[in-house]
Amino acid sequence: MYQPPTILLFLGRLHPLLVHLPIGMLAALAALEIAASRPRFKNAGASAGYILVLAAPLAVVTAACGWLLSLAGGYDETLLAWHKWLGTATAAASLVTAVFFQCGKTRAYRASLFVTVSLLLVAGHLGGSLTHGSDYLTRYAPESVKKLLGLTAADKTSEPVSSAELLTRPVFAGIIEPIFLSKCVICHGPAKSKGGLRLDSFAAAQRGGKNGEVFRPGDAAQSPLVQRALLSAGDDDHMPPAGKPQLSRAELARLQWWINAGAPVTNRLGELRPPPEVLAVPSAR
Ligand code: HEC
Structure with a gap:
């Protein structure tokens, strides 16, 4: 480039x-x-x-x-x-x-x-x-305003209510997409694709970035997506970059578990028997 x-x-x-x-x-x-x-x-x-x-x-x-x-x-x-x-x-x-x-x-x-x-x-x-991002202004608008503007209310970043409900969700949409949307897509999405990488859909994530694949199903340790998140905060390659909202420990655990589980997309979480830490619903923000 x-x-x-x-x-x-x-x-x-x-x-x-x-x-x-x-x-x-x-x-x-x-x-x-x-x-x-x-x-x-x-x-x-x-x-x-x-x-x-x-x-x-x-x-x-x-x-x-x-x-x-x-x-x-x-x-x-x-x-x-x-x-x-x-x-x-x-x-x-x-x-x-x-x-x-x-x-x-x-x-x-x-x-x-x-x-x-x-x-x-x-x-x-x-x-x-x-x-x-193009929804910056309206993202937190009251529902009534969104309706008025003809925006769909589907806010994928909002956390689901309970672990029990999570188990019924497709794994990617249920626990992975919300992480990408809230922490990554502002730089890796439709408006900006830093490093040639988009994380706004499974297919886009699978395509990878300018250096190729960003995750290797079954091997989180060899997946740049996880490797970068694990780098020390001061490292230039650390993701998300310094000063931006960082992945929580629970989010990182979910990403690692998901990749190690083979990066499934549509399987219900319940079928995959995830460990408790993956299901832990973060306390309300
Ligand atoms: C503030 C902007 C920003 C945010 C937020 C961000 N990134 Fe990045 N990301 C970048 C930039 C800039 C690069 C390109 C760095 C380079 O070219 O060396 C990059 C590159 C990457 C790459 C390498 C792509 C390649 O093929 O070289 C990965 C993997 C990555 N980011 C993952 C993530 C993940 C996962 C998140 C969310 C947890 C995230 N990033 C959040 C700015 C961001």
Whole structure:
């Protein structure tokens, strides 16, 4: 895989830091201009020129850092392409807005600002989906809100209620998928597939990553998935990476047991006679 020079990646990683500055400034500018349309607040836009002189160049620099960040790869291609081009369009539109303002073309300036902020909203949302997964915003929304948005309520990461109920579940969906979904899929899923690996389905996990298989049915000790989890927390290859929610002891035990049991998928857990520690239901969070 192509590895860009580290200095470019370093600059690229400034993107998530910088991005909030032009966003805040453009949002504030739009709010001031809306207020200025009321006679009572007609001077609200008095600082527009100063804000634009900061916001437009910052938007351009932020977009440039974003392009560098995208070189690192591991993102969903389609989502990334949309985010990249809409982000670039936002930066361009903010420059155009600044030019209209400078030329004293008030109506064109206001229209251009409106376009800029609209682009910004969409680009920003896609950016959030890229980093946090597309359900980031709605994952913990109340059921009523989810229904309103037409989202299915199936939240696979929620722990089942009892060990007895677990025994009736298919093993992968019952105890393994919830671990992947809660601890791994944010980096190994549809939005990002770091190391070329996706863990959002059994088939994807079986395909493995850029270095091949990540688990060897029957041999947890020789399975990179477990080996990486067992590395010391300071090791660069440790999974999940330092600073991210780690596997609990019980989760690690489940993964090891599952691989050693031959990585079954649809068998009911009960048929496989798992040891008690695999069935232990973590106390409520
Ligand atoms: C914060 C992001 C992040 C999270 C969360 C994460 N990983 Fe990773 N993972 C990475 C990155 C980045 C790489 C690529 C490292 C490399 O290229 O050397 C990787 C690589 C891997 C690989 C090696 C793939 C290959 O073929 O080289 C395995 C196996 C793996 N991760 C397992 C897991 C498991 C299991 C979890 C959840 C318990 C997890 N990861 C959670 C970021 C993450």
